[in-house]
Amino acid sequence: MLGIVLPEWFSPDNLRTIAIVVVVAMAVAWFLVMRFVQKLIMKAVFTVVLAVIAFGVWNERANLGDCAKTCDCKVLGFEVHIPQAQLPLNRCPAGTA
Template structure:
């Protein structure tokens, strides 16, 4: 993922943590829709498995974003996240 795109400079850990929570809710809704509309059991199982893996990855990243501010080294799926000075004055912007 780091080679595909760069996070915008306004993306801070708190905002990304909140966005991850919203993304988890969207994945849960997508899972319910997949259960409702996908008829084939194999396709349904694969789609639901992928959605569960995505949700677990988002949850893991969300937890890390909550803890990384103190260490001044936040990443989101390999992308460096700048920490605002007001969140931790010891962190310097790179």
């Protein structure tokens, strides 16, 4: 399985915040599509695509919330290695996240 090593400043909390920003951006994109796209079918297609992306991001955000509890961090199926300095104290033994 592929693993991703995060920079020191990039923590699971930062990933959760970024996920919220992406969901808000999807809502703004949906509003713009509804406002400016004239064809009904295109509106429906864009709505479904944006809803699927927003759902996926929100689901990953929820998984990151569990990351701090279980020390098993994955984003979109890729294992995320948290730097030692970012591991929760007394929760995650070295090398588990």
